[in-house]
Amino acid sequence: MVFYFSATGNSAYAARRIADTLDDRTVDIARALREDDMTFTLEPGETVGFVMPTYFFGIPVILHAFLYALQFVTRERHYTYLVLTCGGKTGAAGDMFAGIMRDNEYLLSAYYSVVMPDNYILRYDAPSQEETQRLLRAADRELDEICGDIRIRMNGNCDRHRGPVPGLLTKIAYPFYKRGRKTEKFRVSDACIGCGQCEKLCPCEAIKLENGRPKWIEDQCVLCLACINRCPQKAIQYGKSTLRHGRYQNPEA
Template sequence: MIFYFSGTGNSRYAAERIGSMMDEKVIDMAKSHKDERFTFEVKDQEKIGFVFPVYYYGPPVIVKEFMTKLKISGNEDSYVFMVMTCGSSSGGADRYVSKILAEHGLEIKAFFSVLMVDNFIMGYDLSDEEDRENINKKAEERLDKIAKSILVKGVSDRKSSQFDQLLTSTVYPFYVRGRNTKKFFADERCISCYLCEEICPVQAIKMVDGRPVWVLNQCVHCVACINRCPVEAIQYGDATKKRRRYVHPSVGI
């Protein structure tokens, strides 16, 4: 059983690729969160995985909340692993999340991270097509290696250092306290397709008179609404207007 969260497809692809090699089902944390389904039963010795992107060297808030509410039965001696997708570094997210899960009876046996194309368009311009192809090619190789290690119940190939954990403890709180929605808007190119409302993991977007309106003060900042808009109409202030968008090739729009 593999739980995943994904905004623009990186982590979903990673979860599905690993799941297919392990013959394990994948479960969308965002959908489970929406359905208020937090209780699951696993078979004895069944592997349990968590796959998610790293934001500000920590887990997306929806992942953190899902984990705090998660209840799993029948998991005696289960091999529990975590795969984090990131643009550069996962910081001390491994230790941060392991503490959350430990409080709920799950001991992480292995941590893995994989570099994938960064999608944080609100902070900077995204990579060009050539760089994306190179990054995705290396990610494929990395995911295969991770899956093979999981199959034999391998151990972490890298654990966070004290400096990594300091990064998380220093930077991550800015994300948790931030995530403001004030700067989101749709420009004149909006075609009222309703996709942004449909894909928002926390229902922060509602269509009003055919236009998206952000009805929550905070969201996950997964940037799915910006990157997946088919006409690039959604912006975050003036910063994103001329920047490239990114969606994993397995997702499309």
């Protein structure tokens, strides 16, 4: 079973590729939370994977709630792995996830990461089409290697993209995300046609249309940037930087 959380499609793509290669099934974490469908029956010998983006060298906050509510029906200990998708560096996100798993009495067997196009357009410009294709081809190779490791039930920290001083990166950056993320900087321009795609695509139900315009619900928003990256009219901005930046979504999203 491969659980995934994804905003712009990279992690969904990675989860599907892993599941297809290993003849496994995928579960959308956001949908499971929405439908309050959190008990999963595992087959004997089935592996359990988690695929998600890296946020501020940590994990999306929605995962804390998910792991807390998750229940497995099983009689055995299953091989369990994490695959972080990232734009370049994960810091100690894998250790963070392993810690939260331990707090919920699960054991993470191995963790990995894979570099994919960066969707953090609040800071970086979106990659060009050529760069996106190059990154996705390299990601496929990394994912195939990860599948090879999962097949032989590799154990331990196998994250190749932690960067220098990973613990420090996470310690400094993650609190800005966990406590400091704000929705007040989201703005909608006159290009908005009130199509409601942002509300539909938001994996966390953090957007409601009011008078045909999106309104963000701060408590629900995990800053995944699906709304801004996937708005068909490019009508959503965040602060000033996104006026200059392109938008990203995985070509298979």
